[in-house]
Amino acid sequence: MTEGDSVGASYGVRLATQPIGSVQIVIDSDAADEGSEGGLGSDYGITTELEAFSAEVLSFHNSVLLSFDNENWNIEQRVYVVASMGDGLVEGLESFNLSHTAANSTDIVYSQLSPGTVPVVVYDPAGLVFGGPASFQVLEGAD
Amino acid sequence: MTNAALTFGPTNWDQPQTAFVQAVQDGAGEPDLATMESSILLVANSSDPGYSTMEERSVALTVSDEVGVEIEAVSSGSMSLADRSAIVTNLTEGAPTSAESPPGSSSFTYRVRLTIQPTTGTVSVEPREQVDQVRLSSGGSTALLSISPSAPLVFTTANFNDWQEVVVTVLDDNVDEGTTISTVVSNVVTSSTDARYDGRAAAVVIVGITDDDTAAIQLIFSHA
Numbered sequence: 393m394t395e396g397d398s399v400g401a402s403y404g405v406r407l408a409t410q411p412i413g414s415v416q417i418v419i420d421s422d423a424a425d426e427g428s429e430g431g432l433g434s435d436y437g438i439t440t441e442l443e444a445f446s447a448e449v450l451s452f453h454n455s456v457l458l459s460f461d462n463e464n465w466n467i468e469q470r471v472y473v474v475a476s477m478g479d480g481l482v483e484g485l486e487s488f489n490l491s492h493t494a495a496n497s498t499d500i501v502y503s504q505l506s507p508g509t510v511p512v513v514v515y516d517p518a519g520l521v522f523g524g525p526a527s528f529q530v531l532e533g534a535d
Numbered sequence: 536m537t538n539a540a541l542t543f544g545p546t547n548w549d550q551p552q553t554a555f556v557q558a559v560q561d562g563a564g565e566p567d568l569a570t571m572e573s574s575i576l577l578v579a580n581s582s583d584p585g586y587s588t589m590e591e592r593s594v595a596l597t598v599s600d601e602v603g604v605e606i607e608a609v610s611s612g613s614m615s616l617a618d619r620s621a622i623v624t625n626l627t628e629g630a631p632t633s634a635e636s637p638p639g640s641s642s643f644t645y646r647v648r649l650t651i652q653p654t655t656g657t658v659s660v661e662p663r664e665q666v667d668q669v670r671l672s673s674g675g676s677t678a679l680l681s682i683s684p685s686a687p688l689v690f691t692t693a694n695f696n697d698w699q700e701v702v703v704t705v706l707d708d709n710v711d712e713g714t715t716i717s718t719v720v721s722n723v724v725t726s727s728t729d730a731r732y733d734g735r736a737a738a739v740v741i742v743g744i745t746d747d748d749t750a751a752i753q754l755i756f757s758h759a
Contacts, residue, residue, distance in 0.1 A: 404755035410709040
């Protein structure tokens with residue numbers, strides 16, 4: 393994904409097992425706000441609703457919430473990672489992390505999982521790549 | 536004790552004395568006899584010439600064998616508790632259903648019969664499990680016993696001593712239930728036309744279950 397594109401890279405999230413209660417997964421980005429450094433307002437954001445996503449609100453989308461229950465636990469929910477308008481600067485390789493935490497779940501097994509992190513690498517202006525190979529499963533909490 | 540003496544003399548000859556008779560619990564069914572005949576012999580061993588020459592008298596007794604519902608493991612890899620109160624086995628969710636080898640199996644077979652012949656009609660024994668971790672089936676069928684409608688094992692006066700098999704199969708759910716799951720299958724007489732069997736129960740089957748599910752958040756990257 394290239395800075396300035398309206399479509400980002402995406403990945404799917406689902407649960408490995410059926411929960412007893414609800415599972416709330418908070419995905420947080422630790423991407424640095426380029427705007428605060430260069431004053432150009434460039435940023436990376438995450439969202440579950442790509443159509444409603446716009447460059448103006450990117451900086452407010454450093455966190456999304458996914459909800460699973462005992463019926464939709466194995467249905468993949470999509471998370472989009474988007475870079476905002478190109479800032480015109482050659483910034484080279486940048487990276488940030490997306491953490492996944494289920495601590496607020498009412499399902500006690502999921503609420504006690506250790507948080508997991510996915511590294512995201514941004515190639516400016518070539519694209520945005522997730523850590524690990526394509527077609528890849530990160531199983532948080534697994535041995 | 537197989538004999539006891541009651542002593543009478545000139546002063547107490549007309550006072551009744553009581554002898555107590557207790558059946559011996561031998562733990563074995565006598566399947567062909569619901570009741571057994573026995574008797575007590577009364578012999579006068581006396582210094583009084585009149586009583587010492589008396590003929591022996593006997594008192595007839597009828598001893599009922601202990602009714603019961605018996606179970607035993609058919610699958611190997613299980614054990615019976617020493618006090619016969621339970622059979623213990625360990626099964627694994629999602630493992631093959633080879634009935635011969637717990638704990639690496641998802642199923643286990645035990646069998647049930649009555650120890651003595653019902654006097655009349657039928658005796659129904661219902662295997663039950665309450666927490667929905669296993670399915671129960673019998674007679675080689677795949678019909679589910681524990682889930683409504685239930686299907687008890689029915690014993691008659693003719694087949695009361697023939698074993699009837701029950702297969703316990705662990706449900707392969709998708710829930711991470713932690714490392715220690717277990718359940719209990721009880722085997723209770725739910726109806727009987729022989730009142731002696733009412734409320735009787737065989738030993739329980741204690742099933743330890745190894746879960747094959749591990750909770751995790753799966754992230755799926757499928758972009759090119």
